[in-house]
Amino acid sequence: MFYFASDIHLGAGTPAEQRETERVFIRWLDRISADAEAVFLLGDLFDFWLEYRRVAPQGCVRALGKLAELTDRGIRVVLFTGNHDMWVGDYLARECGVELHTAPGEVTLAGKRLFLAHGDNMNIRRQPMLRLMNTLFRSRTLRFLFSWLVHPDMAMKFGRWWSGKSRKSHGQHPPTAAITEPLRDYARQYAERHPEVDLFIFGHMHVACDRTGERPRVLHLGSWERTPTYAVLDDAGVLTLKTFTR
């Protein structure tokens, strides 16, 4: 079986909320590890992650330990980075055995061709501000300069504040399914050029929906803030969106 989840946002909220999210995530990993061949985490695993060459953020040790335990047991854990954890280095790969992808990609699982992405930097051609920020944030040169100029404590303080700010604004206006439209447009255009793709799975929008009757079929994983949701692809190639009951 193949499992998919996104937008866990480990480290978000008060210390009590952080521990609760981590506890639920670990329980989910324990549950699925009974039959999982691979777990795909489609971005925003952390509420904010920024890695220097020899410095990694504190916290989330139970979750990191659980991911390491899974990979030690031979279960693949694959992380496609999101906009909250785009600055991962090789720490998660070295310490936890996680396979890292910093760009969207296609995989073949259970006879199906899947397109997987967090979904944060797509269909933004007509949004110059977003495009500029995306280019700046992903620039290797800027990241290198930043790591030499900004103390890690300052960088983490700013990053956590920024992430919390964006989360609070989302909390006041819970997203509706309409927010997924640009990603569905992207999927339609992509599918025209790549007809071999059977399924698209995205995170990012914090709305869980799966329009099973549409072509191409696009599944949006929800966030774990309110109701943890995930998807499972069984060995016959059947994809299902599910809610994790704690």
Ligand SMILES: [Mn+2]
């Ligand atoms: Mn998110």
